[in-house]
Amino acid sequence: MPKEDIAPYLRNLALKREFERQGLDLDAVMEYTPLDLDLENRRLQNLLNFIDQYRKCGSQDIMxxxxxxxxxxxIFPLISPESDWYRFEQWMKGEIISKKLLDQLPEEISLRKPAEIDDDEIEKAIEQLIESLEKAGCxxxxxxxxxxxxxxxxxYEVLHETIEVFEPGGGFWFFDGCSGYCPxxxxxxxxxxxxxxxxxxxxxxxxxxxxxxxxxxxxxxxQSLAILQQLQAEQDAAFERFEAENPYPGMGLSQRDEEWRAKLN
Structure with missing residues (x-):
């Protein structure tokens, strides 16, 4: 096997070993791209460079x-500058930066499984859960x-999800129940x-x-299938018209966006 074929893999191992050497939990802040090791290696190197700058400066303000x-x-996921900085500094201290929402509530609640609640109690139980979420900044x-x-x-399931922590007094998680997967x-x-x-x-x-x-x-x-097919066809046609009238290079965080962000540092 040519050396150039395994070079990205060897570099990837070396970069990850450096995080281990520094005692940093890489999994907590990294979004891996195993099908694109060059991109992953750039992410790892950018983070190591940032850590080095941070340690030399000692604080966000000085940097x-x-x-x-x-x-x-x-770091990943990108949430907001304030949240990212808070999680980064907590991570550098070895603190946990994501945990179950239930464990982030400011006070303990009496949480019962759905099957344990009678129909005449369910509305009150919902009010209590929403109140607890709001106290936790959600x-x-x-x-x-x-x-x-x-x-x-x-x-009930949301409270058992693991999510990123926000800085005290800042940030807000909002749950709308939509994953984007309708079925x-x-x-x-x-x-x-x-x-x-x-x-x-x-x-x-x-x-x-x-x-x-x-x-x-x-x-x-x-009969619902025929209706869905017709409505989907109408949506597809409308989206094609929109794309034709509003050309846009892409959506979301592209590789170019990441490189721009790294250059700013």
Whole structure:
């Protein structure tokens, strides 16, 4: 095997060993790209360079004074400058920077499994969960008319999710129940987009695909597939017109964006 074929792999190992040598938990702040080792290696090197600058300067203020502008910790996920800096400095101290939302609540709550709550208690239980989320700097907004037990189940699961911590007094997590994957969403029957998009799962089922948890509340008929296909075709045509009228080079954090961010540092 030519040396150039394994060079990125060897460099990748060397960079990761450097984080181990420094006692830093790389998994907590890195988004790996195993199918593009050159990109991953640039991310690792950018982070090592940033760590070196930070240790020499000792603080964000000094780094930005020397740079005569803002500098940005190249960690993942990118949330906001304030959040990224807080998590970076906590990470450098060896602190945990992501944990279950339940463990981030300012006070303990009496949390019961959905199956343990009677129907006449469910609304009150939802109010208590939302109140606890708000005290933790979080919010929730779901579609109207969703059965209360589905809402409670979702909030119960949210509290057991592991998320990044925010700096004290700053930041805000907002949960809307949408993952972007309509066939697996409990809100689909009440969501305009969910009711008008056609997925492979719908084609395979011959009707709108709904998760099992919805079976006691709603059901889909074979006629729903034809409606979904028509609405999806209309959406696709509208999007094609939009793209033609509004050409844009790309969306999200591109490789070029990352390099620009690194150069600012």
């Amino acid at each position: 930005e004074t020397i740079a005569n502008g803002y500098v940005f910790p190249p 919010g929730a907004s779901l579609y109207d008319d969703i059965p209360a037990r589905l809402v409670y189940t979702y909030l 697996g969403c409990f809100q689909r029957p009440w969501c305009e987009f969910g009711q008008s998009s056609c997925w492979n799962e719908d084609e395979e089922a011959g009707k709108m695909h709904l998760i099992e948890e919805l079976s006691q509340y709603v059901c889909a008929t074979p």
